[in-house]
Amino acid sequence: MSYYLLIIFILSILVGLSVSYVPSYNESDVSRSILVKAEEYSISLISTNLYYAKTIYSDIKILRGYALDNRIIILGGVKNGQNIVRVISLRQDLSSASYVDYVVHGGVTYISTPDTQTGLIAVGTSLGEIAIIDLNLNKVTYIQASRNSIKSVYISSVRGSYYIVGFDGEFIYSYRYMAPGWLEIGPINSTALLGFMPASIIDVVPLIKVSSSLIAYDLSKIFLIYTPPKIKLVINVTDQYGQPINNAVVRLEYVNNKDLYYTAVTKNGSVSIDLPIPDVNGSYYLLKITHPSYETYTQIIYLPSPREVEETIYLTVSLKSGIGILEAAQPIIERSFLSIIELDLSQKPYKATQRGVMIIPSKIVKAYLFEPLENIYPYKYLVVLSSYDGIYIIYYDQNLNIIPVRGLNYIFYYYKINDPKTFNSLISSDGGYIITSFDDRLYLLRYETSLSQHVVASSYVFLGKVNSLSMSSDKKISVVTDDRMINIFHISDGLLKSCTRSNEYSGFESFTRPFYTYISVDGSYSVDVGDTGIYIIDTSRYNIDICPIEKIKINIVPEIQSIEEDYIGIYGQIFVKENNNLVATGMINNSKAELYLPSSKYDLTIESAQIGRVTYDNIMISPGDSRLNLYVKVYPIDLFVRVGLEKASISLPPIYAEAGNDLIITNLATNLSTKISLRSNPLRIYLGDGIYNISLLYKDLIIATGSLKIDSPGPAFTDLVAKTYTLNMNIVRSDDKNIINTSLLNITLLIRGPLWSGTSINIHSTSPLVLPAGLYDVDITSRYFMSVTSRIELFNDLNKTVELTPALFDLRVRLVDMLNRNVGKALIEFRNVRTGAVTVV
Structure with missing residues (x-):
């Protein structure tokens, strides 16, 4: 044990924590505490396209998630190769948040708390460590429990004392807090729990106590799945x-x-x-x-x-x-083989009493032991089990004796379950409702007094596998599935009602892949954790009056449309306000957006570089609505893009669609910008009245800029015919450190780049070079490298001659030798393709 403590101590120094080592006061004290002087960081909560939802983007790879009713979110993940536990504190109004990171040793495998309103957190890791985080003292205590990965760990308050039970798949490790540290009680083996050896423990779960104000875990009773000798x-x-x-x-x-x-x-x-x-x-x-x-x-x-x-x-x-x-x-x-164990960890040696032994004719994979504290039905405890064959329910009285139902010790519902590990189960505080999920299904079971058992009342089938579910005391249910959907339900008239229209989901395709959800006991908000971020949803608004939630497909429709269909639509954002409160936002992609809204009246605002800001007041969303058209004043434009030289009478040929070529269009009136792919020339796009700055990108570098004014293009639009505009863009001069200067007579070659697909040659002539306008093949030869040919077009407004003034002139060629080194001296020939005339420089 001392070897592991030494390793943990050294690691804690390496990660930069301020360490205060607490020595063992007796032989059973196996913990070591670290006072963490951690800096608190603020987090922005960003509105999303889901009604009254906020987003937290994470800079860590999230592996585990957990949430509490005191607006605490706990994440286990990896940041810069370091395993951490991040504790996020949300403000009461969900407007902002802050977080603190705690270092643990090994990947986070399990997170638990004594209840849903605590400041004490137990974390299991892949290196067999149990870390206890005290948020009130900002302290981390480490216990090296096992050499194996911790499969599960639970922390509980029993009669005023805190206890921990951890399980590594083979042994159960138990600890009791006695200031200043944690005393080892276990490990607990099957001899102590079941009275015989050898036997293997498959899984262990604590008693879950459910009330209308709190969910708590009780280690005085644990449920075992085991294999006897x-x-x-x-x-x-x-x-x-x-x-x-x-x-x-x-x-x-x-x-x-x-x-x-x-x-x-x-x-x-x-x-x-x-x-x-x-x-x-x-x-x-x-x-x-x-x-x-x-x-x-x-x-x-x-x-x-x-x-x-x-x-x-x-x-x-x-x-x-x-x-x-x-x-x-x-x-x-x-x-x-199943059993409930009454566990008394307060005495030494601890006492374990076996109760309610059961044999189930199936392979049980997952189990839940519940005590609904406001139960109005004739049972005290309830166990829900999952197997490959279906679901089992067992009722117990206050003495943990099995209550038979029609002569049987259990209720069995046959379902073909592909993956019983996906099984989840919840119970209402009055004991009347059980929520279960497995694979892609959600079931509501309701207690029928006449039958003395729970029966299936309602079900729901998703497109993806259910990852997690949670239920509040007012019977709102949050479900996340592996197809990136977040779903809100409620129980009404004894049935499962989806907060959606028809068979559509009340979720949305999120930026992250949610694997954990928690809805607060009072039903006021839910937390949905994924691999790259978190959603916080104001579920207080999800009630019977506003459900169903409507999935609204929004189309941004030009008042004047082209007869062609290949025009680039509107890109930007849409903002939704209700009673002057921002309730949702969405992205507009090619004139389309999706929002999830309850039936109500809203004010909508579109922000786009192509049209500026446009507001629509008092838009009514009615039950059953699925589409909404918003009309905007834009025109179909054929934008011909030409790239040339600043203060020069020549231009390079038009740039057609090439990999990495994008335009950034900035509306000067609103300072809104949109990135558009230059997929054709002319570019076919919808634009509204205004003055625009436009930049040409190559691999995210601005290489040319220009400006364009659209001002009531005129009667041509009445016939749905697009008007053509020419955008002359000037190449941006750059102080590129890679410029190489060499002299050849009166010509200087400046080799720099990249602008397009290779390094460019810039010619600076000390005297004008006049060539007839037209298409040219430019041959560049040198004894240092093979000949290079590039075809360019020289043109001007009069289409006669072009004067190469003392300015920069770019050709898309590259001069390199066999060792890929830039070469300066070369002979350059301009050969007119039509006449064959050659000009040498």
Whole structure:
């Protein structure tokens, strides 16, 4: 243990924490505390296109999420290669937030708290560490519990003392807080909990207490899924002369539960069966052997608890000849062993009492143990289980005795569950409703007094797998699915009602992939955590009066449309206000946007560089609405883009669509900007009245700029015919550090770039060079490199001659030698493609 403490101490110094080591005061004190002088950072909450929702973008890779009713969000993740726990505090009005990061050792595998309003957090890690974060003291306490990854960890307050129970898939580790540190009580093995060895514990979950104001975890009662020890029973079956009997059917049935049985057929007169021993002091089985030619043999046998890991008992049975029966061996099905343990960790040694033992004829994968504190129904505790075959429910009284339902110890609902690990379950504080989910389905179960059990009342099928769900005391339900959807439901008239229209979802395709959701107990807000960020949704507005939520598809429609359909539409943002409060925002992409809004009256504002700011007042969204057209005054424009030189009488050829070429269009009146891909020349785009600054990008670098004025283009638009504009853009001069100067007679070659696909050549002539306008092949040759040919077009407004003045002139060629080094000296020939005339410089 001291070795692990030393490693943790060194790591904490390396990550820059201020360490205050608390020494052990006795042999059982296994914790080490660090006072964290962590800086608090502020976070912006950004409005989204979901009604009354805010977004937090994260700079960490989020692996785990957890939320509390005191507006605390807990994240486990990785930042710059370091494993951290981030604790985010939201303001009461959800307008802003702040956070503090705490370092842990190993990836975060589990997060828990004693209840949903606490300041104490337990974190399990992949390196077997349990970290306890005290938000009130800003202190982290580390416990090296195991050498294996912590599968689950729970912290609970029992009769005024705090306890921790951690599970690594093999052992249960328990601790009790005694100032100044945590005292080790465990590890707890199956001998202590179940009274026998060897046995394996598959999973352990605490009692979940649910009230209308709080959800708390109680470690005084834990639920176990386990495998009891086994004995190998070898049975030799012979006739009365000692000869082996083949094809005899051997059946062994556990006398306390007929669901536990095993069958086998003798081969060479023998069978070998591994039998579980569920009882501490050994178990009784009914042995039955049948064969068509021999009398049926029955006997109750006692099998003691094994004293070794592998123990074998041999038994020989002799059958009498006679009239027998023909039976078939039944297939052996997998069973699960379940138990509730009353755990008293306050005394040493701790006391564990086994209650409510159950055997389920299926492989149980996940379990929940509930106590609805405001229960009005005739049961005290309830267990919900998932398997590949369906859902099981078991009722218990106040003494943890099983309450049978129509003679059975459990209720079973058959469903084909592909992945039982996706199973989630919740219960209402009055015990009347159970919410369960698995795979892509959500089920509401309602307690029927006449049947003394919960029955399926309603269900919902999603497009993606359910990742997480949560329910408030006013019966609002939040569900997140792996297709990036966030869904809000409510229970009304005993049925599950979606806050959506028809079969559409009340979620939206989010920027992150949400894997955790929590809705506060009072139903005022929900937190949805994904791999790259968080959504905070004001669920107080999701009630019966405003549901369903409408999915509104918005089209931005030009008042004057072109007869062509390949014009670039409007890009920008849309803002939605209700009673002067911003309730949602959305992105406009190619004149389309989507919003999720309840039925109400709103004010909408469009912001786009192409049209400026346009407001629409008193837009009514009615039940059943799905589309909304907003008309804007824009014109179809054919924008011909030419790139040339500042203060020069020449231009380069028009630039057609090339990878990396984008235009940034800035509306000078509103200072709004939009990036548009230069996918054709002329560019076919909708623009409104105004003056625009336009920049040409290459790989996010501005290489040319120009300006354009659109002002009531005139009657041509009445015939839906686009007007053509020419945008002359000047190449931006740059103080590029890669410029190389070399001299050749009266010509200087400036090699720099990039502007397009390669390094450009700029010619600075000391005297004018006059060429006829037209299309030219430019050959550049040198003894240092192979010839390069580039075709350019020289033109001006009169289309006669072009004067190359002492200015920069760019050609899209690159001069390099065999070693990819820039070369300066070269012979440049301008050859007229039409006439063949050559000009040499």
